[in-house]
Amino acid sequence: MSSSTIHVTRQHPAAVPGTTGRERPRLSTGTAIVYLILAVHLTVVIFPFLWMAYSSLKSNQDFLASVWSLPTNPQWANYGKALGEGKLLVYAGNSLAVTAVSVALTVAMATAAGYAFVIYRTRWMPWVEIAMLVAMAIPAYVALVPLVATLRDAGLLDTRTGVVLPTVAFNLPVSVLIMRAFFSTVPRSLVEAARVDGTSELRAFLRVMVPIARPAMFTTAIVNTIWVWNDFLFPLVLLNTPSKKTLPLGLTDYVGERVTDYPVLLAAVLLAALGSFVVYVALQKQVIGGLTSGAIKQ
Amino acid sequence: MSTSTRSVAARRDARAALLFLAPAVLFLAVFVAYPLLTAGVLSFHSWDGVSPRQWTGLTNYERLLGDRIFWGSLRNNVLVALTAIVFQVGVGMVIAYWLVRVVPRIKRFAMFVYVVPVVISEICIGLLWGFVYNPYFGLLNGFLNAVGLDELARGWLGDRSTAMPAVLVVMNLTYLGLYILLFVAAFENVDEAVYDAAAIDGAGHYRTFFSVSVPMVWSNVQATTLLAVVSSFKTFSLVYVLTRGGPSNATDVVSTYLFQTGFGNFEAGYASTIGFAQILLTAAVGVFVLGLMRRGKRGEA
Numbered sequence: 001m002s003s004s005t006i007h008v009t010r011q012h013p014a015a016v017p018g019t020t021g022r023e024r025p026r027l028s029t030g031t032a033i034v035y036l037i038l039a040v041h042l043t044v045v046i047f048p049f050l051w052m053a054y055s056s057l058k059s060n061q062d063f064l065a066s067v068w069s070l071p072t073n074p075q076w077a078n079y080g081k082a083l084g085e086g087k088l089l090v091y092a093g094n095s096l097a098v099t100a101v102s103v104a105l106t107v108a109m110a111t112a113a114g115y116a117f118v119i120y121r122t123r124w125m126p127w128v129e130i131a132m133l134v135a136m137a138i139p140a141y142v143a144l145v146p147l148v149a150t151l152r153d154a155g156l157l158d159t160r161t162g163v164v165l166p167t168v169a170f171n172l173p174v175s176v177l178i179m180r181a182f183f184s185t186v187p188r189s190l191v192e193a194a195r196v197d198g199t200s201e202l203r204a205f206l207r208v209m210v211p212i213a214r215p216a217m218f219t220t221a222i223v224n225t226i227w228v229w230n231d232f233l234f235p236l237v238l239l240n241t242p243s244k245k246t247l248p249l250g251l252t253d254y255v256g257e258r259v260t261d262y263p264v265l266l267a268a269v270l271l272a273a274l275g276s277f278v279v280y281v282a283l284q285k286q287v288i289g290g291l292t293s294g295a296i297k298q
Numbered sequence: 299m300s301t302s303t304r305s306v307a308a309r310r311d312a313r314a315a316l317l318f319l320a321p322a323v324l325f326l327a328v329f330v331a332y333p334l335l336t337a338g339v340l341s342f343h344s345w346d347g348v349s350p351r352q353w354t355g356l357t358n359y360e361r362l363l364g365d366r367i368f369w370g371s372l373r374n375n376v377l378v379a380l381t382a383i384v385f386q387v388g389v390g391m392v393i394a395y396w397l398v399r400v401v402p403r404i405k406r407f408a409m410f411v412y413v414v415p416v417v418i419s420e421i422c423i424g425l426l427w428g429f430v431y432n433p434y435f436g437l438l439n440g441f442l443n444a445v446g447l448d449e450l451a452r453g454w455l456g457d458r459s460t461a462m463p464a465v466l467v468v469m470n471l472t473y474l475g476l477y478i479l480l481f482v483a484a485f486e487n488v489d490e491a492v493y494d495a496a497a498i499d500g501a502g503h504y505r506t507f508f509s510v511s512v513p514m515v516w517s518n519v520q521a522t523t524l525l526a527v528v529s530s531f532k533t534f535s536l537v538y539v540l541t542r543g544g545p546s547n548a549t550d551v552v553s554t555y556l557f558q559t560g561f562g563n564f565e566a567g568y569a570s571t572i573g574f575a576q577i578l579l580t581a582a583v584g585v586f587v588l589g590l591m592r593r594g595k596r597g598e599a
Contacts, residue, residue, distance in 0.1 A: 030503065034396050038404065041393075042411050045471055048426050049414065051437060067440035109322040116318035120311045128319060135330050137584065139532040141553045142573035143333035145340060145347070145566045150333065169329030172322050201314040230419035232535040233553075237561060248421035252539060255425055266429065273422040280417045284410070287417060292483055295476060295525055 056266040063263050075263065082268035085258065090243060091250030092275065098160050098235075098246055099228045102167045106175050107221050109168075114179025115209055119191060136173040140166070144237055151238065158240045167234055171227055175220050178293050182216035183209075222283065223290035229276065247272050334577075340570035347566035358571035368572060371543070371550040372579065374462060378469060378551065379530035379583070385470040387522050390477025395507050397478070398485040399493075409482060412475035420472070424539030427468045431455045431540075455541050458548045465540055465549050472536065473529070480522055484515040520591050527587055531580045552576045 055063060056078055057071040083089060117129060147166055148157065156162035186209070194208035195201065210217075235249040245253065251272045255265055280287050341358055345351035362368055393412075397405040415423055430437040433453030442451045454464040492514065496506045512519065534553040537543060543550035543558060550558075552572060560569030 031400055034400050035404075038393070038396065038401065038408060042408060045415065045475075046411050048430055048437065052426055052429070064435055067435055067437060068444070109325065112318040113322040116315045120315035120318075122308070122312045122315050125315065128323065131326070131331075135326055137528050137580065138330065138334065138577060139553065139573075139580070141532075141534060141556055142337060142577055143330060144556070144573070145560045145570050146333035146336035147329065148561075149336075149347070149566075150328075165325075166329045169325040172325055176322060201310075202317070205318070226417055230421075232419070232421055232538070236538075237557070248419045248535075251421055251425070262429070262435070265425075269422050269425045273418045276417045276419065277414065280414070288409075288413065288479060291413070291416065291476060291479060295480055295522070 052266050052270055056263050056270050058263045060261050060263060078264045078267040079271065081261075081264045082271055085264075086254040086268045086271075087242070087250065088247070088254075088268060088271055091245055091247040092272075094160060094244055094250075095229055095247040098163050098167070099225055101160075102164045102171070102228045103221050103224045105164070105168045106171050106224050107217050110172060110175035110179045110220055111210065111213055111217055112205070113172075113176045114181075115183050115205060115213075117176070117180045118183040118186075132173040132176055135170075136177075140170050140233055144233075148237060157238060158244065160239075160244055162238050163234050163246070166238075167228055167231060171224055174294055175224060178220050178223070179213070179216055181293065182213060186212060218286065219290045219293055222286050223294035225279075226276070226287070226290070227294075247275075337570040337573050340567050341574045343567040343570075345567040346564045347560070348564075351567060354567070358568050359575070361568065362571055362575055367547045367550060367555060368552070368575075370547060371552050371555040372576075374549065375531055375533070375551045376583075377462065377466065378533055379527045381466050381470055382473070382526040382530050383523055386474050386477045387519065387526050389470075390474055390522075391481050391512065391519070392507075393474075394478050394481030394485055395503075395511055398482055399506070399511075400503065405482070409475075409478065412478050414475070415472040416475040416479075420535035421539050423468065423472050424536050428455070428540060431464055455549075456545055458545055461541055461545060461549045465537055468540065469533065469536055477522055477526070480518065481515065484518040485511060488514045520588070523587060523591065524584065527583060528580070531576070531583070 054070055057074040057076070058069075059071075059073070059075050062069065062072065117125065143166075151157045151162045151165075154162075156165070190212075191204075191209070194204040230248060231246075232248045235246045239245050239249060242250070242253070251268060254268060258265060340351070342353060342355060343351040344354045344357070393408075397408055429435075431454035433439065433451075433456065436454070438454060439451035442448060452460065454460050488511065492510055493506065496510045501509065532553070533551055534557070537549055537551050537554050538557070541549045543554040547555070556569050556572045556576075559565050559572060
């Protein structure tokens with residue numbers, strides 16, 4: 001954390017290579033071209049979202065008459081329809097439950113495991129670490145067929161619990177590595193002091209280490225929230241009853257059923273995307289930190 | 299300190315380590331390792347997922363060798379990986395360099411925009427791009443008509459020749475933001491003095507990028523390339539929601555083909571064979587890519 005904040009980001013114009021130090025042109029051709037390319041590229045990335053936002057307010061006739069035109073008479077009722085017919089709130093509730101439980105379990109187990117990896121040096125520890133690294137590269141769909149059979153035998157098929165369990169397992173390896181990376185930055189002396197105190201190992205962990213680890217746990221929670229909230233594969237295969245489905249799954253069902261009123265569909269897609277977007281805007285720094293540490297493994 | 303106290307401490311450590319690791323290891327054992335091994339066993343069986351399974355030896359693997367849909371979907375996975383290396387890792391690196399070194403004024407805004415598709419669910423992204431590609435009222439055809447290129451307009455996802463490129467465009471635009479993010483962080487960690495030295499040498503942006511920035515963040519290049527390859531072989535949701543693997547398997551990746559085999563055709567045994575073969579191939583590709591990059595690094599130095 002501390003080391004990454006020291007670096008220099010602001011630059012002196014004179015130090016920019018390619019521009020000669022003495023004349024300092026305000027906008028060189030090269031820079032102008034870069035601006036232009038980025039402007040076009042950013043438009044391609046963001047325009048579909050903007051188009052979705054304004055098209056969702058059109059009437060179906062207006063929408064079919066012209067792809068580009070802005071809504072002349074905003075149909076706010078489209079949103080009411082999408083919410084009501086689409087049962088989006090039911091699906092969102094399921095997503096919320098699955099996400100909350102999965103994230104809590106994952107963070108708790110990852111914190112304990114990440115701590116153990118750094119603190120305890122036993123002979124078999126490297127093997128557990130290798131197993132975690134291998135598990136990270138394994139695509140979830142490979143285990144899908146046996147998972148369904150196992151969960152069916154346990155009576156957990158078509159339950160939200162049945163979605164939580166494999167979700168947690170597949171998100172654990174990366175989460176453990178994020179927590180391990182954090183604990184390896186904690187001064188050894190602090191750990192020893194907490195342990196020598198005569199308190200039990202568990203108490204030292206809970207009383208001293210967990211409070212220190214809170215920022216890292218939050219990062220782990222954020223990145224897991226994004227993964228679980230957006231996950232599609234496990235719910236698709238494991239859930240069947242409509243009232244139990246998560247948001248991405250319920251949304252595809254709704255879009256599949258309702259094929260004619262396009263602006264209402266766009267409103268539904270926008271509503272489904274809104275939760276992630278709002279969290280991203282509100283917690284931008286933490287989300288970016290979470291994505292960064294979630295991606296760089298090893 | 300005597301050896302006995304040390305061994306007591308070691309034993310205490312081992313017990314505590316076990317306690318802290320047990321929950322995570324248990325989860326991984328039950329929901330990752332066990333299903334994986336079972337998939338390995340199932341891959342030698344014929345099974346519909348419900349009735350008793352039958353040992354068929356190598357029959358599934360023989361079928362796999364001659365299964366054109368499987369090799370086609372694997373080829374698509376490789377395409378996803380290769381385009382990801384070029385258009386996510388490569389382009390991400392260039393854009394990140396621009397944002398950090400050339401146009402830092404718009405860095406915050408651009409990063410904000412690029413990360414939006416990364417945090418929104420792939421299902422929403424896929425449904426939205428389904429509208430973009432729609433043959434009747436799609437945004438892309440609307441654009442082509444507007445600029446007078448009407449002949450190019452088509453049903454992008456329904457046409458065998460354009461479906462896979464169309465899917466690849468969505469994937470690369472969607473995940474690019476993550477790589478920009480990672481390289482912006484990496485480039486910002488490069489010491490300013492290194493750039494000053496390059497500037498004194500009279501190096502332009504082109505040379506600075508290739509002889510200073512990229513070598514300085516080479517470990518990140520390796521890590522992100524590996525990430526891109528691994529993610530490419532995991533890809534499922536975007537393909538599923540855009541095309542379901544169609545038209546006639548043109549956009550199938552291994553995941554969608556396995557899903558269709560196991561849960562559409564109820565060939566649970568053969569689906570396990572597909573998955574198991576996939577793991578072995580992914581491992582081979584991963585090792586190959588890492589080896590290649592090691593050599594690339596050495597060649598440069």
